[in-house]
Amino acid sequence: MKKFSKFFILIIVIIAVILAIYKFFFNSAQATKNIVFTTEVLQKGDVIRSISATGTVEPEELINVGAQVNGRIMSFGIDADGKTVDYGSRVKKGAVLALIDDVTYKSDLKTAQAAKAQATASILSAEASIKECAANEILAKNNWARAEKLSKQKIMSESEADSAKAAYESAIAQSAKARASLEQAKASLLSAEAALVKAERNLEYCSIVSPVDGIIIDRRVSIGQTVVSNQTASSIFLVAKDFKKMQVWVSVNEADIGDIKPGMEVQFTCDAFPNEFFKGVVHRIRMNATLSSNVVTYIVEVNADNDNLRLIPYLTANVKFIRDARRNVLNVSNSILRFRPDANLIEGEIPPHKLPREAILYVEKNQGKLTPVKVKVGLNNGSIAEIISDEIKAGDKIVVGISEELKNSSASASESTKNPFLPTPPKRSNSKKTPAK
Numbered sequence: 252m253k254k255f256s257k258f259f260i261l262i263i264v265i266i267a268v269i270l271a272i273y274k275f276f277f278n279s280a281q282a283t284k285n286i287v288f289t290t291e292v293l294q295k296g297d298v299i300r301s302i303s304a305t306g307t308v309e310p311e312e313l314i315n316v317g318a319q320v321n322g323r324i325m326s327f328g329i330d331a332d333g334k335t336v337d338y339g340s341r342v343k344k345g346a347v348l349a350l351i352d353d354v355t356y357k358s359d360l361k362t363a364q365a366a367k368a369q370a371t372a373s374i375l376s377a378e379a380s381i382k383e384c385a386a387n388e389i390l391a392k393n394n395w396a397r398a399e400k401l402s403k404q405k406i407m408s409e410s411e412a413d414s415a416k417a418a419y420e421s422a423i424a425q426s427a428k429a430r431a432s433l434e435q436a437k438a439s440l441l442s443a444e445a446a447l448v449k450a451e452r453n454l455e456y457c458s459i460v461s462p463v464d465g466i467i468i469d470r471r472v473s474i475g476q477t478v479v480s481n482q483t484a485s486s487i488f489l490v491a492k493d494f495k496k497m498q499v500w501v502s503v504n505e506a507d508i509g510d511i512k513p514g515m516e517v518q519f520t521c522d523a524f525p526n527e528f529f530k531g532v533v534h535r536i537r538m539n540a541t542l543s544s545n546v547v548t549y550i551v552e553v554n555a556d557n558d559n560l561r562l563i564p565y566l567t568a569n570v571k572f573i574r575d576a577r578r579n580v581l582n583v584s585n586s587i588l589r590f591r592p593d594a595n596l597i598e599g600e601i602p603p604h605k606l607p608r609e610a611i612l613y614v615e616k617n618q619g620k621l622t623p624v625k626v627k628v629g630l631n632n633g634s635i636a637e638i639i640s641d642e643i644k645a646g647d648k649i650v651v652g653i654s655e656e657l658k659n660s661s662a663s664a665s666e667s668t669k670n671p672f673l674p675t676p677p678k679r680s681n682s683k684k685t686p687a688k
Contacts, residue, residue: 286596288615289652291587293638295645298582300632301518301571302510304551306501308521308566310491311554314463317486318478320456322351326474330467336488338470342461348488351478353457360454363447370440377433384426391415391422465490468564491564497557499531499568505547507572511536516573517553521566529562531555533572577630581638587612587651588628588636596621596653610636613650614643621650 328347330340336348398415469489472478478487499519503511517531531553540549553570555562588610597613598620604611610628613621629637643649 286619287654288621288650289654290615290648291583291651293581293583293643293645293647293649295579296582296635298577298580298630298632298635298637299571299573300575300630301573302503302507304501304503304507304570304572306499306519306551306553306568306570308555308562308564308568309498309500310468310494310564311496311498312463312492313468314465314490314492315486316348316459316462316488316490317480318351318456318459319480320351320356320453321477321479322353322355322457323477324472324474325350325352336467336470338467340467342465342467342490344461344464346461347458348461348467349459349472351457351459353454356450356454356457360447360450363443363450367440367443367447370436370443373436373439374433377429377436380429381426381433384422384429388419388422388426391419395419459487461488461490463490463492465492466494494560494562495557497555497562497564498534499553499555499570501551501553501568501570502548503551503572505540505549508536508549508551510574511551511572516576517555517570518573519553519555519568519570521562521568523563523566524561527561529555529568575630577637580629581640581643581645582635583612583638583649584635585631585633587649590651592621592650592653598622612638612640612643614647615650 327336327349328342330336330342330346332341334340336342342348395412395415395418398412401412467488468491470487471489472487499517511533513533513535515533517533519529519531520527521529532555534552534554537550537552540547551572590613592613596619598617599622601611601623602625604625608628610626611623612626613623616622624640624642626638626640626643629639631637
C-alpha cells in the first residue's frame with residue numbers, strides 16, 4: 252500500500268511539471284515579436300585628423316647666467332618687487348643678482364694701476380734718455396770732426412783722434428739704446444693697460460647682473476658658497492626671458508615625422524589643466540634625432556602664446572598635430588556607416604555606392620520601414636567621419652541598430668512569461684527606440 256501511494260504521488264508531480272512546462276511554452280507561443288529601431292540624432296561637430304604625441308613645456312628663451320670669476324657668494328641682489336632675488340623673482344636687465352667677494356680683485360686692480368703708472372714713467376725716462384743721448388751724440392760728432400782736422404795737421408796725435416771717433420760711435424750706440432728703451436717702455440705700458448682692463452673687468456664680474464628682463468627659474472647657489480669658474484662659466488641662475496612666449500618640445504616617432512611641417516596647427520592639454528585647451532604652431536623640427544630601444548624620435552618645437560601666463564615651465568603636454576580638420580560639419584561614428592539592416596525592413600531600392608567615399612544611412616520615414624539615404628563621406632579620422640548630403644540635416648534621427656522584443660497578447664501573459672532572473676538592460680541616453688507597429 253505504501254509503494255502504491257508513493258507511486259501515485261510521483262505520477263501527480265510529473266503531471267504537474269508537464270502542465271507547467273506546457274503553460275509556459277503555450278504563453279510564449281502567444282507572444283509576438285516586436286521590432287525596435289535604435290536611433291541617434293544627427294549632430295554637427297568637428298572632425299579632426301591628428302597625430303598624438305607627448306612633450307614638455309619650455310620657456311622660448313632660457314638664459315644660463317654664470318660666474319666668470321672665482322669667489323664666495325657674499326649676497327643676493329634685489330628684484331623688481333623690492334625683495335631678495337630668489338626662485339620666481341622678476342628681474343630687470345642690468346639688475347644685480349648676486350655679489351662675489353671682490354677683495355682679491357680690487358687688489359689686482361690696484362696692482363695693475365701701479366704697473367701702468369710705472370710703465371708710463373719708464374716711457375718718460377726713456378724719452379729723456381733719448382734727448383740726452385742725442386745731445387751727447389752731437390757733441391761727440393763735433394769733437395770727432397775737430398780731431399780729424401787736427402790729426403791731419405799733425406797738431407793732435409792719432410790716439411786722441413781715435414778716442415774722439417770712439418766717443419762719437421759710442422754716443423750713436425747710446426742713442427739707439429735709448430730709443431730701444433723707449434719702445435720697451437711703450438710695450439710695458441700696453442701690457443699694463445691690458446692687465447688693467449682685465450682687472451677692471453674681473454672686478455665687474457664680481458657683480459652678477461641679469462642680461463635681460465625676465466623671471467628667475469632656478470637659483471643654484473647659496474650665500475657663502477664658493478663658485479669656481481673653469482673654461483666654461485659655472486651656472487648660478489636660469490632666467491626665462493619672456494613667459495608670454497612658451498614652447499613645447501614634443502618627441503615625435505619617425506613614422507609620423509614626415510607628416511609634420513612648420514606652420515602646422517597644434518592643440519595640446521596639460522595634466523595641470525585637464526579641461527583647458529591650448530593652441531600652438533609648429534616652429535621647426537630638430538634634425539638631431541635620438542635612438543632608444545630601436546625607436547627613432549625627433550624633437551619638434553611648438554610655439555605657444557601664454558598671454559594669460561597659465562603655462563609654466565616643464566609641464567607635461569599631451570599634443571595633437573592637426574593634419575586636417577572640418578569644423579561644424581555633420582558627422583557620424585564609423586560603426587553607423589557599417590550598419591546593414593535586413594532587406595525586408597528596407598523600403599525601396601538601395602542606391603549604388605562606392606566605399607569608402609560613399610555610404611548609406613537609414614532613416615525611419617514610414618513606421619516599420621527604413622529608407623536608405625546615400626551620403627558622401629568626407630574626412631575620416633578612424634572613429635568618426637564627416638557626412639555630406641542634401642537629404643538629411645542636423646536633428647534627423649539615424650537608425651543605428653535593430654532589436655527584437657517579445658510582446659504578449661495580454662498584459663497578464665507578458666508578466667507570466669517574464670523571467671525574473673534576467674537583468675534589465677541599461678537605457679541609452681543618446682539613443683531612442685521606436686517600436687514598429
